[in-house]
Amino acid sequence: MHMSIKVAVSGASGYVGGEVLRVFSAHPEVEFGALTAHSSVGDTLGAHQPHLRHLADRVLVDTTAENLAGHDVVVLALPHGASGEIAAQLPAETLVLDCGADHRLASAQAWASYYGGEHAGTWPYGMPELITATGHQREALPGARRVAVPGCNVTAVTLALQPGVAAGVVEPGDIVAVLANGYSGAGKKLAPHLLASEALGAAVPYAVGGSHRHIPEIIQNLESAGAGEVRISFTPTLVPMARGILATVTAPLAPGVNVEAVRDAWEAAYADEPFVHLLPEGQWPTTAATLGANTALMQVAVDGKAGRVVVVCAIDNLVKGTAGAALQSMNVALGLEETLGLSTIGVAP
Amino acid sequence: MHMSIKVAVSGASGYVGGEVLRVFSAHPEVEFGALTAHSSVGDTLGAHQPHLRHLADRVLVDTTAENLAGHDVVVLALPHGASGEIAAQLPAETLVLDCGADHRLASAQAWASYYGGEHAGTWPYGMPELITATGHQREALPGARRVAVPGCNVTAVTLALQPGVAAGVVEPGDIVAVLANGYSGAGKKLAPHLLASEALGAAVPYAVGGSHRHIPEIIQNLESAGAGEVRISFTPTLVPMARGILATVTAPLAPGVNVEAVRDAWEAAYADEPFVHLLPEGQWPTTAATLGANTALMQVAVDGKAGRVVVVCAIDNLVKGTAGAALQSMNVALGLEETLGLSTIGVAP
């Protein structure tokens, strides 16, 4: 049996849109319909995404409800604040995958505090592996027709820490996360600090001191996994790579917990996960091993002297952090095999 | 119908071996048998190739004829000089794909001059797109059971220039090729000039002045495409990227040839090629657009004042330059669809 899924992609000229096209192209049932853009309307896709040879001659059309109508799935890769209005014009039976932030947060107050403006509402959250009170978030997705794809930094930090939170072996009240981030996470935006000359040979912090918009989403996720009060110091830093997130996440070891119990928590949490892998003891993850793949690789250690658990988690921000998560959620929402069309094979070196 | 092709890979812990495993994994009929190594015997593949999650638990065995026996296909990713002996011990009906240089040159004299030592012999050359006196090299490959996979630099320069040579619009007697090369082309060799601290932020020439071992292979290919005497100045330079070759290749415009005839020659040569693409006029290729893909992207221009045709060709040295070429040749040799399991979709940015 062959079911064809007709997919429209908005923001197709950007980095997220391009990656959605790359990742979804590997899915055996996907066919692309409208590819939409804003300032690039009328251009061929090949002018903006020369790596997508099979779609090079496709012409970009305007991002309107008309152009996005008539598809089974619509992927929105738009600046935040833009997806609510367009989604409202799409039929209820269309599966809308929003790669932006608009519909991730349950709390309108958190939205107002970190993003400002009116909260567009809350959609089912597209992280199948998220631990919830009743199991995993994947159980909440079948049949969903609106899905909020998680933030990339959020994915790395959540996957890194939730096993310990759920098992009660770490204390969520004093988490510190520092991330090494590739530049594609900032999008194809023309800003001086994103120029190659600034990036090459340099490490650069941004959004230090508690202001990053991914913080409330991380807190929401760890609460889902069972945390009481979550407090987190979160600092992303740009390093000279195009893709990848290496998240170093630490939390206090809960009183009386031994080293074995820590490793057990992570092993148990991810033993059956197809895309989240605890590496063998002693092997640490690198972003290179996840490039282009829908995998999160991690390692956990206990620093007895510091009294902290340290987890290092590597993902490709554009795949497991965005486009892969979108496809994985699509599979679950549509009742397909969760892993269909998703690769765990990275491109290295 | 499902035909299973059992493939052994020697040198599986190196960069070429790892890429063979990555690329061949996408082929619907391939199953991996023995994965062999030298100093890493007994290790899991995951310790050396952490990006290949699906093979992480496979254990590396010694590179012996016994271990390589009993496979339909054996891929050799060994240092030059090592493949002749091992191939001689493999059955004639086994398809042996040699990623090394040993069996590429037809001329024992050229071998002696550039490599030294005894020439191991000449195998059918694994570049299906190579123009030959009677058509293309792909016609010589069906049924072959020994295939010499081309060199990566050779692939970039040959594909760049052969349309003009074959059409007689360039003169092959004074070619100049300068290449920007990623570091993986040098293999996982421990040498001071390959250290990250030397590479980062630097451009570095090597093998300048006519000594590079890829020169006789380029000449052989252009002669295949119809050239009379070929003379080439060839300079590779290492630049700070892990993968990719950007070859800038120029040759004198043949007398009386006009600009249209030049573009026509390239368009005609590659119009039907699935993996070699002349970009639309005005668009120049980047290595980023070929990363991970079995594509060669190129553009051609005539510099009237200089009296030269300039071609820029981008490939991924490990894919179209090695592992992809091996798989493509395997398809043709075994009578499968040439494109089976090979992707033209790059990973960018």
Place this chain on the structure above:
Amino acid sequence: MHMSIKVAVSGASGYVGGEVLRVFSAHPEVEFGALTAHSSVGDTLGAHQPHLRHLADRVLVDTTAENLAGHDVVVLALPHGASGEIAAQLPAETLVLDCGADHRLASAQAWASYYGGEHAGTWPYGMPELITATGHQREALPGARRVAVPGCNVTAVTLALQPGVAAGVVEPGDIVAVLANGYSGAGKKLAPHLLASEALGAAVPYAVGGSHRHIPEIIQNLESAGAGEVRISFTPTLVPMARGILATVTAPLAPGVNVEAVRDAWEAAYADEPFVHLLPEGQWPTTAATLGANTALMQVAVDGKAGRVVVVCAIDNLVKGTAGAALQSMNVALGLEETLGLSTIGVAP
């Protein structure tokens, strides 16, 4: 004796302006006056050039003749087309060093053909090492009060090839130059192809096919060194580094010239040059060895089979290619020791 030289720098918030400030800061007689900018007027320099700690509190003022008046030396680091008008308003006794292209070309026709618009006129050319009919360009600079600082690519190619041209051991009629360029050469311009995500991991050609504006300047220089008709195929490529040019330049070996005569030509030409060094035989230059220094490092080889001389020349585009050349020219123009305040020590690794 201490002579204080009061220097104004226009375009101080850009890459060239910043490098002028860095390089001139090492000169024992220089004191900075006005630092001018355009859109950044009113900002501190520290907001734009955080590496220049000693000038961090200086406030940027507007680029006007009033602000630039009253200095001994004015350095113009402006977009091309802008320097002629401002220079015309400065006193004749002020030394104006123009880092832009406006006053480099002697031929108004060449200007019109490559840049368009009206030619601003020709100033003495700020490359002391340039070979001229009567010796070197340094003899033309003392007392000059208007100096056109050479282009960075031009510097690399000219220094690479002029010894062979002057000695008659190469033929200038069929030169091929391919350059690996760092991104700072493109300036702090907001353009999509200059974004970090595009640059990282990629090699990218630009201005292929004879259109690059540095071509007529190279031709002019090689004619100065004694060439008859010069023809050059010139292709710069962007590679992932912030600074540096590695120029691979080849020209046909002149008939009857032997290998020793070639090396002799380069050795003789640069034996007494303080900033241009032919490396010992067998050692090839890297851009890393020139980073931050006012040096051009090179090596020359004869490729007998190709019938070509190959020269590889490395410079820092912002130092020997721009700001260092400006300071060196200032020294000569003002009658100071040519090497005063200029360093040959690179920052590596």
Place this chain on the structure above:
Amino acid sequence: MHMSIKVAVSGASGYVGGEVLRVFSAHPEVEFGALTAHSSVGDTLGAHQPHLRHLADRVLVDTTAENLAGHDVVVLALPHGASGEIAAQLPAETLVLDCGADHRLASAQAWASYYGGEHAGTWPYGMPELITATGHQREALPGARRVAVPGCNVTAVTLALQPGVAAGVVEPGDIVAVLANGYSGAGKKLAPHLLASEALGAAVPYAVGGSHRHIPEIIQNLESAGAGEVRISFTPTLVPMARGILATVTAPLAPGVNVEAVRDAWEAAYADEPFVHLLPEGQWPTTAATLGANTALMQVAVDGKAGRVVVVCAIDNLVKGTAGAALQSMNVALGLEETLGLSTIGVAP
């Protein structure tokens, strides 16, 4: 008055040795005597450090007490464990600057625990800015003839946090430090994980979980600055740059401390320091701004929700982290102006 200081450098072919030569070359009183090496004895320095043009012809000699005798200053850039023996053979009046770890720790037990083997003893610690019970470490250095140069990571973390520790505005019992490190910190060692192909495009953790040898040195320093019990989770990560450390360091805000008091602590601590700069509010440091300079740049923020102070500190690991610290200590030890010959001007972009 001119005093000539004759300096010998051991390990001159390595990255630290090369940087000592570069940095010390800017000192007006320094003259180099013996340059020693191990496997490179007999080579010219130019073969290993092509960026040091002025010393290119110097020949490397063996690292022996004989060769190091007769100098005013001997800089040791040797693997740890090697400096004690050689120092014991040098006259007491020779100033020995040990860039290795052997003599940094006061506690023989800490040495045994983190390095193993016998403790070589404790030398005056070469970090003039270190806060001590009676003022600063610079007061302990005049007249010293044995100086232990600090570790590079240690320098970044100590400078980042000691103002808060000394002022009592942070609690030292639960520090978390995550560093982005350039590859030169690992030395010119031939190891697979230091190859360019592994580094390019990747972020890689190492020494996670409390094992890094710089931990006891950080603790010792913070105790010097007034801390009671120090506990620190410390994770360095390699990112694709040759130089630089970006340290993100957090510690709990002490109870009842307000935001102004935090900033005041850092401002007061470094207001008079020539090489340690708190940036204006809102400006965050980048490693690029410190490249080649003897500066530590930092910013501090209070994350009220997380209850933590976050400091980001950038240094060049080879300058302020090593060779610059050595020269600065030499100045103080010999009674010279502390800043003599040391630059605060970075090389950017």
